[in-house]
Amino acid sequence: MTQHTPKSFAGNYFEDFYIGMVLNHATPLTVSSGDIALYRALTGSRHALYSAQTFATDNGFERLAIDPLLAFHVVFGKTVPDISLNAVANLGYADGRFPKAVYPGDTLRAVSEVIGVRENSNGKTGVVYVRTRGFNQNDQEVLSYVRWVMVNKRDAASPAPETVIPDLPKAVDPKTLENLPTYTDWDDTLAGSEYRYEDYAIGEKINHVDGMTVEEAEHQIATRLYQNTAKVHFDGHNQKQSRFGKRLIYGGVVISIARALSFNGLANAAEMLAINGGTHTGPLFAGDTVYAWSEVLDKAELSDTVGALRLRLVAVKDQDPGGFALRGEDGKYASGVCLDFDYWAAIPRRR
The missing domain is CATH 3.10.129.10 (Hotdog Thioesterase)
Structure with missing residues (x-):
């Protein structure tokens, strides 16, 4: 009788995460001017800096750039299968930065590191803290942020890990x-x-x-x-x-x-x-x-x-x-x- 082995990935549960764990996420995505148009159609965004190439180039951009939030969502999406597929809720963000502009034609990929874990008192869920970085095709960092998410446990009887809560700034220093x-x-x-x-x-x-x-x-x-x-x-x-x-x-x-x-x-x-x-x-x-x-x-x-x-x-x-x-x-x-x-x-x- 032929045995079937599972090849699908059901996502990580709370007990799968550990401090220092590095996750290289699939799949790289090349963003295009089509993404800009669709994002505008979905949000109604009207800011001139991300609507008109002439306005963008007049004010220091090489050409019409990708809205930082669109780049954020693309990078965030990469992390979901590894981090929050079994999540109860995405709880918060901190220390987000956009050190380099993203342009149509750039290819974005994401890497996350687990920087904190804390089991909840119910023993059924826990909170995972990750720092995610987005890189372009030249391995230049274009954005980074910390988020924390409540994730289900696979087995409520699994022992709780040592609690580690990262020290995060209340605000990014503009300097x-x-x-x-x-x-x-x-x-x-x-x-x-x-x-x-x-x-x-x-x-x-x-x-x-x-x-x-x-x-x-x-x-x-x-x-x-x-x-x-x-x-x-x-x-x-x-x-x-x-x-x-x-x-x-x-x-x-x-x-x-x-x-x-x-x-x-x-x-x-x-x-x-x-x-x-x-x-x-x-x-x-x-x-x-x-x-x-x-x-x-x-x-x-x-x-x-x-x-x-x-x-x-x-x-x-x-x-x-x-x-x-x-x-x-x-x-x-x-x-x-x-x-x-x-x-x-x-x-x-x-x-």
Whole structure:
């Protein structure tokens, strides 16, 4: 009788991870101008720096570049089969950097290292911390970030590993940022805003007003574009038995839509320089409408022509964002908040 050996990979479980474990992820992906167009179709992004080649080259880019968030999603997608195929939830991000621009024709690959593990008190799941780096075809690092994810255990009886929680910065120091822009010929009219670095104040909150309803087909296309094979996003049949009873929209879709909505009020803050932190605070499903607001947390002068705004981007669903509600009286995230995302964005200064 012929015996069949399994050749498919069912993903890693919590007990498979260990400190120092290095994961070289499949599959390299060559990004193209077609990816730019599809990303724009999925998010509605309007930032001129990533929409018009003429605007991009006038302000220091070789040509029209890939939006840093698109590069982030491509690299993130590579990591899913090895890190989060058996995840319960993606919990957060920190220390994200974009040291080199990505252009159409570049081929991206991803490598991750496990830097922390902690079993949860229920004994059924644990949290895994990884630092992921994305490289281009010349082995140049184009982005890096830390994320932590809650992963199911294969066997609840497996012994708990020694807890290691990495020491992560609360925010990226803007003085350490690489690949800083110059913005030598910034045109406010073409960019869509008259407001520059000097016009924003720490503590200021901005209602981005517009909303975007996410359809089932859109988030399916997005996860496939990023080759993100997580069951919670891909497999509608299995999700009928999940805690949600339906497919969950990939949190990166929420980040990108909220970021695209931020154009209305932050059109000149087009280039994401770093990710300080981020949390997916609540689920989003097809049919939900995303709205967003931002708070200016800090400012930094990078050069005579460029400054940086540290921005908290908050996404809410099916409600007016104008109340700027982040947390309730109990200290927990307010109802309907689905994203709390902290990042540095470059913005031109007045000269």
